[in-house]
Amino acid sequence: MKIYHLSHTDLDGYGAQYITKHYFKDVRYFNSNYGREIDEKFNQILSLLDDEEAMILITDLNLSKEQCLDFEQKIKDKNAKLFLLDHHQTGAECASEFAWYFLDSSRSATKITYDFFSKMLGEDAKLKLFSDVVNAVDIWLKDDNYFEMGKVCLGLIANAKDINKVMFEEQNSDYMFYLLSQAQKFFNDKNDYIGLDMHIHAIKKDFFKKDKDDTLSNLISAYVVDLLSKNRQKYEISYKEFRGILTYNIGNTSVIGNDFLVANDDYDFFIDITSKKTMSFRANGKVDVSAMAKHLVGGGGHANASGGLFNAFKDGFEYESIKSQVVELIDKKTKE
Template identity: 25%
Template sequence: MFFNHNKNKIITIIIHKNPDGDALGSSLALMIYFRKLNYNVNLISPTNYSEYYSWLPGIKNIIVLSDNNKFFVKKKILDSDYIFLVDLNNFSRIGELKEFIKNSKSKKILIDHHPYPLNFDIMFHDSNAPATSILVFRFISNMNNLSKIDKDIATCLYVGLMTDTGYFRFPSINSETHFIASILMKKGINIYKIYNQLQENYNENKLKLLSIALKNLKIIKKYNIAYTSIRSSDIFYPYQQGDVDGIINYGLSIKNITFSVFFFEEKKNYPIKISFRSKGKLDVNLFARKYFSGGGHKNAAGGIIKKSLSETIKYFLHIIPIFYKNFNF
C-alpha cells in the first residue's frame, strides 16, 4: 500500500468537467471508501453535475469549483498529500484545476480507462476496462478490503458500471463486468430504483429537446451515418445539465447506422460540443482526436470546435469522405 497510514494525510479526488455517471459513481465510491478508513478526503469537480445524479450517495459532499471558492479549492489541492485523478486521462478535462494540481507537491494517482493517458506518479489504468468503476472496484479489492464495500459504495459503482456500458450492451463488457455487478448486487442495492432514477425520471424539457433532435435527424446513407443538432435557440428553460444526455444513442439505434453524431450549441458564440458513437471497427476516438480536439473510446468519444453550428456541420460533411478514404472504414 502506497499510503502513509497516518490518517491525517489529506486525499483529494478530482473528476472531469461535466461529470457523467462513471465519473461520479467511481469517485463517490472512492470517497466513501476512504472515509470509511478514516482518511481526510475531498472530492472536487471543475463544473457542476447534472441534477439527474443528485440522488447518488455522498454527492452533496462534492466541492464544485466556482468564482466564489477558487482560493478555497486551490488551498485544498495544494495541501493534499495524495491527488487521485479519476475517470480522466489528461489535464485538458479539468479546466482551471489544471494549474492548481500542477503546482501541488502531492503524489498524483490516476484511476482511468481512457486510452493515451498522461503519465502520473502511480497509474491504475486499463483502456480495456469498460468503466472506471471497474478499476475502483479492483483498487479496493487489491487492498483486500472488499468487505468495506457497503450499499452506498455498491450503488455508486453500479451506476458507473451501468452508464459507461450503455446498460450492459456495449461490446466492451466481459465476464468480469457481470461478475462485479453480481457482487455489487449482493450488497443490497436497489436495481429498480437505480434504473428508474437514470432512465425513467426525465423532465418535460428533456423530452422536448429530444423531439427537436429527432426532427433534425439526417442520414448519410453512403457512410451509414446519422447526425443531428440542437441550437441554443431550441433550448427550453429552466435548462439543466443532462437534458441532452442520451440523444446521441438514437441515431445509432437506426438499422444499418454505424456512426452517430450529435452537435450541441449550448450557448450562442460558445464552442460547439460534439458527441460521437459508433459500432464495430469504426474508431470515433481517432476521429474526435484528429478533427475535433477531443477523444474518448473507440466506440464513444466527444470533441469541441470553435465555429458556428452551421460551419461545424459543413466542416463535418467535408471531412467525412476524407476520413473514410484515409482510414478504410
C-alpha cells in the first residue's frame, strides 16, 4: 500500500512523519501550514493517486468540517482511504462526526502516531523516547525531564529553512529526518540537550558536505545549485532570445544565482520570486537584467543584478502554479 503522509511544518509535524518513516517504506511526504495550503497539498496528493491501493494519512493538522466533507467526496471514487491523527481540540466536532478522524488532545501528534503504529507493528525503544521528547515540548510539559531537549529540537526544526520545501519537497523532508536522526544521538543518559545545542551547526554542515569542508553558507549554496542543475529543465524559462531559470524563495539569491550561472554557462539569467512579490534578477554578462526588470515589472538596478515588484503575483504552494504566472507575465510583456 502506498502512503501519502501530509503533516504540519513544525517539530511535531515532521516528528509524526519520522515515525511513519520507521515503520513503512513506500511513503511520500507532504507538509503544510493551515488554511489554503492544506487544500492545495491534498489536491496535489489526489493528482498522484492511481489504481494502486493507497492511504492518505494526515497528522498534526486539524481540518474544518467543510474540508472533511470535501476530502471524503474527492476520494469517493479512488482506491484510497483517509486517516487523520491529531491533538488539536478545535477538531473535536469533526472527530465526533467522521470515523477516520482520530483526536486525542492529551498527546502530541508524534506520540499519537507512535502509539498507534507501535501497537500494530511493534515497539521501538529509541522511537518511543523520541516521541516522548517531542511530546514534552509540544504540549508544554515544563516539569517533564525531556522538556529542555524538546525545546532544542523545536528550534532545530524551526530554524531549518535551508532547503525550500516548495521547490525541493523531497529533499526538504530528507533534511528534516536527518536532523532528527542526529538529534537522537543526544537522547542519552545525560539527556544532553546542551550538547545538541552546541552541535547543531556541525550537524547541518554534515548534511550538506560532500568532498571538502566549507562555510555552511557555501555548502548550502553548492547543494542548491547542484539540485537546480540536475533539474534545470523543470525550472527553465525564456525571455526573448535568452534562456534562464526561475526559483521561488530560494534565499541568498546573489550567491546561488551567480554560482548557478557559472556552473551552467548555457544559461543567461536567473530570477527568484518571493512570497512578498519581489523579483530578483541576476546575470553573468550575457544579458542586461536591469533592462529586463524594467520591461517586466518596472524595476531596475544593475546590468548583472536588479530587482522589481510583481504586484499581480499570487503566492502559491506548488512550484508549477508560481512558474506559470511568471511565464504568463513574460509572454504578455514580450508581445506588447
